[in-house]
Amino acid sequence: MKYKILNKASEMFLNLGFKSVTMDDIASALGVSKKTIYSHFANKNKLVEESTSLIFEKVCQGINFICGKEENSIKELFEIKKFVFTNFSNENISPQHQLQKFFPEIHQKMKNKHFGMMKACIEKNLKRGIKDGLFLPNLNTDFVTRIYFTGINGIKDEHIFPEKEFRKKELMTDYLQYHIKAISTTKGIEKLEQIINNKQN
Template sequence: MKEEIIKKAADLFLNLGFKSVTMDDLANEMGISKKTIYFHFPNKAKLVQASTLFILNSIDEGIEKIKQKELNAIVEMVEIKNFVMHHLKDEKSSPQFQLQKYYPKVYKSVQSHHIDTMQCSINDNLEKGIKEGLYRENIPVDFIGKIYFLGMSTIKGSDLFPAEQFSIKEINEKYLEYHLRAIVTEKGLKTLKEFLPTDH
């Protein structure tokens, strides 16, 4: 039952937001008593933490499966971006931003795990792209990896990109293009343009 509660809570949090979903909402959605939920999770913060770890682990597993497909580095990045956006429901308000705002202690506790796994994934992609001749061989891998991760982590929660003007989908696509254009070779640019039908 504990795993079922975590899965359902994760789904509701992603769709409706961490702040909006109450323990009553979750109990009603699952057809169980609030007492059952509190038996496994003494408070909402504990449930938010368990659900967040579940979401991050699911994303990590999905990214690993994409990496095992042995796609070229640029296609791999596009697939990972699409997978993460689909997994996070293409939400209007970033779950990460909500977590940071309403549950800062939980955010801090899971952030180190997320940073480590995503940083490794990005760096792996950069090194792969260099070997394939798609990324410039002289790029500082660790620096570029950190800059890309930092940008992706902060841009969606920024007041500079209000939700009414910029969709999460648009922000993700433009930021990935910005990242790739900065590091691709001429060969890489040809591959990138296959994903930019309106590019001239």
């Protein structure tokens, strides 16, 4: 039952927001009493914490699967973006913003875990891209990784990129293209344009 509650809570938090969803909402969606939920989770904070951990694990599994295919580095970045956006983004609400505002300690903890996972993934991606001649040979991979992570989090900032003015999917695509163009060789730019043209067609 605990895992069933976690799965439903995670789904609802992503679709409706961490603040918006109440324990009553989750109990109603599962057809159980609120007492049943509290028998597994002492309070909402604990449920949010474990739900974010479950979401993080699912993100890691998906990204590790994509990286395991060892596509060219540019295609890999687009595949990761597609996976994350399709499964863990919502055009209408900002779960990340609600988590940061109402559960700051949990948000910071997840941000640290996210950075650790992203750092390993992007550094590997950069090194393979350099080896394949897609990325500039003199890149400082540690610096680029941190800039990429900072940018990914920056475009989620509701104050800088308000949802009424910027669609999440287009914003993520624009940022990814910006990142790739900044670090690519001529060969890399050609590969990027090929991927963009294929998606448009």
